[in-house]
Amino acid sequence: MFALKTIVLKWLFLTISPCDAAEPWQLGSQDAATPIMQGIIDLHHDIFFFLILILVFVLWILVRALWHFHYKENAIPQRIVHGTTIEILRTIFPSLISMFIAIPSFALLYSMDEVVVDPAITIKAIGHQWYRTYEYSDYNSSDEQSLTFDSYMIPEEDLELGQSRLLEVDNRVVVPAKTHLRIIVTSADVPHSWAVPSSGVKCDAVPGRLNQISILVQREGVYYGQCSEICGTNHAFTPIVVEAVPRKDYGSRVSNQLIPQTGEA
């Protein structure tokens, strides 16, 4: 009974709804859905600590100097030009702080580039003016048959209650959660950029170039992002929506998408 009551209370008051899309007046990052984003958020926290330390210190010194050495309080200025101890200290401490910031930063930077595990799926994200095309071609037996679909933003007039303006699309990119993915980003006309903040991904889509990003989406959910490179009139109206589904549902979801799309693919 007690256990039941705890569960009910927890579900009522402590259900966590992750932030996977931009919120109005949002200050912090969206919630992490990949290890990379988690690393970025942790790095941000690390650096922010030193930032506050330095900020408080500098403000304190500044305010103190302005307060105590106001010309009415202290008419005779001192003319100190040397001070070996303080010079040594003010060189060593900033170097140490820089080092504490640099170490986690470089660790994250190089680990982001490392591809340790072979990806299980390759998805191609091709930018167009002003929509995206996604291709899942791992299972073709010929050059023609890949699962390809276009992803257009849902215009404001067609939105249903609860959907986000300028963020929803008609066909989402369905990916299996907890699976290493390789996403190949390119463009068919002008430069675009494929960005999904909660996955810590922002990759330029350059025509004539295939950019690879490796992600592992750790939880199921729907993640929103927007085009991040000016690409013309409707640059603000080409969002990206990634839907991570449980791995065992991935097969059926993708084949469901294949059936209605085969006419258009």
Next chain:
Amino acid sequence: MAEAVSAKTPSLSEQYHLENEVKQVKEDPSDENTSEETPDDITLKTAPADFRFPTTNQTRHCFTRYIEYHRCVAAKGDDAPECDKFAKFYRSLCPSEWVDRWNEQRENGTFPGPL
């Protein structure tokens, strides 16, 4: 939001703060890359990471796989099963528009690569 932060992925029971369900929820023990051959699961395989192309720019990777396939076909014939592997690789990596354009160029004899 802060509760979701942890070094490893929280299990479903941790994420939803369930007490009773802990014993019943089974964590999937297989690591992400080896897929189990359950009836609902399809094997997920794609072009592996190629150490010849370690950087973000995979344009050359796609091009090389396409050329490897066609060289294999030229050497071993159209239906050689060894060439299938290369075919899968280039189809996974290359956008279909690029493949169509290259096929056309090959037919016209203007393909700019060492076939």
